[in-house]
Amino acid sequence: MNPYKILITGTSRGIGFNAAIALAKAGHTVFATMRNPAKSPALAEHATSENLPIHISAMDVDSDESVSSCIHAIYEKYGEIDVLINNAGIEKHGSVEELSMDDFKAVMETNYFGVLRCMKAVIPKMRAAKKGCIINIASVAGKIANPPLAPYCASKFALEAVTEAMAAELKPFNIRTYIVEPGIIDTDMAHDISDSNKSIYPHVHRFAGMFLATLQNPASPNIVSDAIVELIEGDSETLRHPVGPDSLPFLEWRASMTDEEWIQWNSLEDEEWFDYVLNTFGLDARAALGITSVKSV
Numbered sequence: 001m002n003p004y005k006i007l008i009t010g011t012s013r014g015i016g017f018n019a020a021i022a023l024a025k026a027g028h029t030v031f032a033t034m035r036n037p038a039k040s041p042a043l044a045e046h047a048t049s050e051n052l053p054i055h056i057s058a059m060d061v062d063s064d065e066s067v068s069s070c071i072h073a074i075y076e077k078y079g080e081i082d083v084l085i086n087n088a089g090i091e092k093h094g095s096v097e098e099l100s101m102d103d104f105k106a107v108m109e110t111n112y113f114g115v116l117r118c119m120k121a122v123i124p125k126m127r128a129a130k131k132g133c134i135i136n137i138a139s140v141a142g143k144i145a146n147p148p149l150a151p152y153c154a155s156k157f158a159l160e161a162v163t164e165a166m167a168a169e170l171k172p173f174n175i176r177t178y179i180v181e182p183g184i185i186d187t188d189m190a191h192d193i194s195d196s197n198k199s200i201y202p203h204v205h206r207f208a209g210m211f212l213a214t215l216q217n218p219a220s221p222n223i224v225s226d227a228i229v230e231l232i233e234g235d236s237e238t239l240r241h242p243v244g245p246d247s248l249p250f251l252e253w254r255a256s257m258t259d260e261e262w263i264q265w266n267s268l269e270d271e272e273w274f275d276y277v278l279n280t281f282g283l284d285a286r287a288a289l290g291i292t293s294v295k296s297v
Contacts, residue, residue: 001233004133007031007074007081009061009118010088012040014187015137015221019085022225023232024052031074031081033059033088061088061114071121083133083232084122086115089155091189093148095201104151111155116162123170132175133232136163137224140183140247144254146266147203149193160240167239178231179240183247184211186218202270209285210277216288219244246281253280 006023010016011032020032020043030053034040037056047054059070074081090110092103115136126132141149142156160179167177184190193211198204227243242248254262268276274286286292 003027003029004082004232005029005031005078005080006083006085006232007033007071007118007122008085008087009033009059009114011043011056012037013042014189015182015185015224016085016087017043018221018225019087019228020054021046021052022222022229024054025050026229026233028053028083028232029078030054031078032056033070035060061117062109064117067114067117067121071118075125080125080129081122082131083135084118085135085137085228086118087137088114089137089189091149091152091193093152093193093207094204095148095199096150098199098201099151104154107151107155108158111152112158112162115159119166123175126175127170127173130174132170132173133178134163134166134170134175135178135180135228135231138163138179138181140181140242140250142179142181143251146207146262147201148199148207164239176236177239178236180224180227180231181240181242181247181251182224183242183244183250184214184219185221185224185244186215187221190215202273203266205289206270206273206285209274209289210283212288213277213283213285214246219246 006028008016008020008030011020012034020030024030024047032043032054035058037044037058043054044056057070057074060066088110090107092099092107119134122132136159138159139156141153142160145153145157163177163179170177190211193208224243227241231241242251257265265276277283277285
C-alpha cells in the first residue's frame with residue numbers, strides 16, 4: 001500500500017489529535033490543521049519527539065479565506081491531498097428556548113458549513129484525478145435528535161444528509177466517501193456536555209448524568225482513530241460506520257421506537273427517566289450526578 005497524504009481538521013485535541021498520530025505512525029503524511037497552533041502545541045511536540053510526518057497549519061474552518069489559503073498552500077508545497085478527514089466540531093447544549101440564535105449559528109457554521117468549505121476546496125482536484133477519499137466525522141447525534149443537544153444534532157443531521165448526497169455524486173469519479181458515527185467518546189467535548197447547567201428543562205441535568213455515568217468506563221478516542229485508519233487503508237463501500245461500544249446499540253434502540261414513543265420517553269418525569277436509563281443501559285445517571293433521589297435535584 002502506498003502512503004497517503006491526509007488532511008485532518010480539528011487536530012488540537014480529541015479524535016483529531018489521536019487520528020493524526022495514528023495515521024502518521026501508519027506511514028502516512030498528515031497535514032494537521034487547527035485554528036490556533038500556538039495555543040495547542042501538544043501535537044507538534046509529539047510529532048517532533050517521535051519524528052512523525054505531521055505538518056501543522058493554522059486553519060479556521062469557519063472562514064472561507066482561511067480554508068482556501070491553507071489548502072492552496074498544501075497543494076502548492078506537496079502536490080496533492082489524497083484524503084480529507086473533516087473532524088473539527090463544536091457543541092452547545094441547552095434547550096431550544098434558552099439557547100441563543102448565535103449558539104445555533106456557531107455550531108452550524110463549524111460542524112456543517114466548515115465541512116462544506118473543506119470539501120469544496122479538495123473535490124475538484126480529486127475529481128480530476130479520479131481518486132480520493134473523504135471521511136466526515138458525524139455522531140450518533142446525526143441520527144438521534146434528543147434534548148439538550150438540539151444545535152449539535154441539527155448540525156450532524158445536516159452533515160449526514162449532505163454527505164449521503166455527495167457520496168452518490170462522487171462515486172463515478174472513484175472518490176470514496178464515509179460517515180463515521182462515534183458514540184460517547186472520552187474527549188473534552190464529552191466532558192463539557194457532562195457539566196450540568198441550570199435550566200428550566202430537566203433534560204440538561206439528567207443528560208449530563210448519563211454522560212457522566214458513561215464516562216466512568218470511557219471509550220478511548222483511539223477506537224475512532226483505528227476505524228479511520230481501517231477505512232483509509234481498506235476498500236469498504238459502506239457509507240455509514242458507527243464506532244464505539246455504545247454507538248450501534250444507541251442507534252438500534254432509537255430505531256426500535258416510533259417518533260411518538262421517542263418524544264414520550266424524553267418527556268418522562270425524572271424518576272421514571274433515571275430508572276429507565278439504569279434498567280435499560282445499566283447507567284446510574286442519578287448517582288453520577290451525586291443525588292439519591294429526584295427530589296434532591
